[in-house]
Amino acid sequence: MSEFGLTGGIGSGKSAASERLGALGAGLVDADATVKQLQRAGMPVFLAIVAHFGDGVVGGDGELDRPSLADIVFNDPEELKKINELVHPAVRTDMARQRKALSKTHEIIVLDIPLLIDSENQIELAGIVVVDTPTDVAIERLTTLRGFSTKDANARISSQVSRETRLAKADFVVDNSASLAALDDEIARCWQWMGELHQAAGQP
Numbered sequence: 001m002s003e004f005g006l007t008g009g010i011g012s013g014k015s016a017a018s019e020r021l022g023a024l025g026a027g028l029v030d031a032d033a034t035v036k037q038l039q040r041a042g043m044p045v046f047l048a049i050v051a052h053f054g055d056g057v058v059g060g061d062g063e064l065d066r067p068s069l070a071d072i073v074f075n076d077p078e079e080l081k082k083i084n085e086l087v088h089p090a091v092r093t094d095m096a097r098q099r100k101a102l103s104k105t106h107e108i109i110v111l112d113i114p115l116l117i118d119s120e121n122q123i124e125l126a127g128i129v130v131v132d133t134p135t136d137v138a139i140e141r142l143t144t145l146r147g148f149s150t151k152d153a154n155a156r157i158s159s160q161v162s163r164e165t166r167l168a169k170a171d172f173v174v175d176n177s178a179s180l181a182a183l184d185d186e187i188a189r190c191w192q193w194m195g196e197l198h199q200a201a202g203q204p
């Protein structure tokens with residue numbers, strides 16, 4: 001079994017890329033989806049967040065009010081540290097559980113981790129795939145397809161590591177600057193590269 005990290009800036013097309021790798025046969029673990037699952041109302045992580053941040057971070061539907069929480073933690077480094085302490089260990093444990101389960105059925109596992117470069121990674125990876133999209137194209141997609149304001153899209157992009165920093169850590173770059181059909185070709189190339197590394201590592 002070989003595990004690859006997949007990352008990229010917000011709106012770069014990580015989900016589009018991992019979906020395609022999944023269709024080609026990769027086992028997928030999605031860090032963002034794992035966080036959301038663990039933060040659902042009533043889950044231990046949700047209860048710990050509410051105990052620390054108060055009822056103000058719970059929405060009318062009883063679920064976590066993410067914008068309210070983001071408002072707090074992205075304006076106070078101490079609170080950002082606190083939320084990470086409350087969430088990260090549980091996410092690591094749950095991702096380890098998913099990886100173990102997938103290792104029984106898949107030779108290649110792709111871990112979609114948006115902050116792979118920004119944060120400390122403790123998983124031994126066969127390689128890092130960076131989905132790369134020019135900043136103006138990512139902003140255009142986020143505003144037209146995902147309902148972001150231009151200001152929010154810009155703020156989120158500038159809160160992450162730079163495109164250059166991310167590219168410097170890449171073992172393989174998926175160029176997602178063009179159409180979805182072009183992305184299919186890039187992903188086919190990436191899948192072949194993963195298979196070659198997997199075989200070269202002598203994995204069954």
Ligand code: ATP
Pocket residue numbers: 008009010011012013014015016017114141142145146176177178179180181183
């Ligand atoms: P996030 O960081 O928010 O998780 P992401 O990196 O996973 O975002 P996606 O959700 O895959 O990015 O892509 C952002 C939007 O752009 C989506 O609506 C997606 O369908 C669209 N998109 C991705 N790649 C392309 C492309 N090559 N051409 C057109 N639209 C695209």
